[in-house]
Amino acid sequence: QKEVEQNSGPLSVPEGAIASLNCTYSDRGSQSFFWYRQYSGKSPELIMFIYSNGDKEDGRFTAQLNKASQYVSLLIRDSQPSDSATYLCAVIGGSYIPTFGRGTSLIVHP
């Protein structure tokens, strides 16, 4: 059973702080890793994807992948109240079918 684990939260950070979201996965054959943001009542929207070990930066977002430790994280710098949402981690492995975590609720308070 392939699993993707996320802390459900909520993770509460003050505006302007760095929010750190973590995700671990069980399938060592996983190849593709995605972070999605989902606002209440809306469908997920892609924030970032990462395929290789290391960091990938896109604006205020940085994805970090460590395949040896089987974790992927998302850092949000200069957090804004509009970043308040549920963040979903998704992993695609050898079956080419994505497995989603249950999501971490992030609250950025002014």
Add this chain to the structure above:
Amino acid sequence: GAVVSQHPSWVICKSGTSVKIECRSLDFQATTMFWYRQFPKQSLMLMATSNEGSKATYEQGVEKDKFLINHASLTLSTLTVTSAHPEDSSFYICSPTLGSPGGETQYFGPGTRLLVL
């Protein structure tokens, strides 16, 4: 990012009727289409996976005769909920995927909220 449309966005229907949901990838050709269902405050639940021109592969516990999936082309897929019942009320989301294995990017439609009375 890629543009994906779903129609309708909202459906309210009586128990026993069938509901058809369309998903279109507007600016790319999807190699694979995933259909998800999401109940309130829960994560996405994969229902089925389909490739253009092939029969869909359903996840365990999903009735293939109740949830009919047609993947007519690389830009259009439909999900028909047959003889809908109140327990089928949920948020249905299509997800076309672009790219080859190991390099996929998965996008989501805006979702269809189904309420069965």
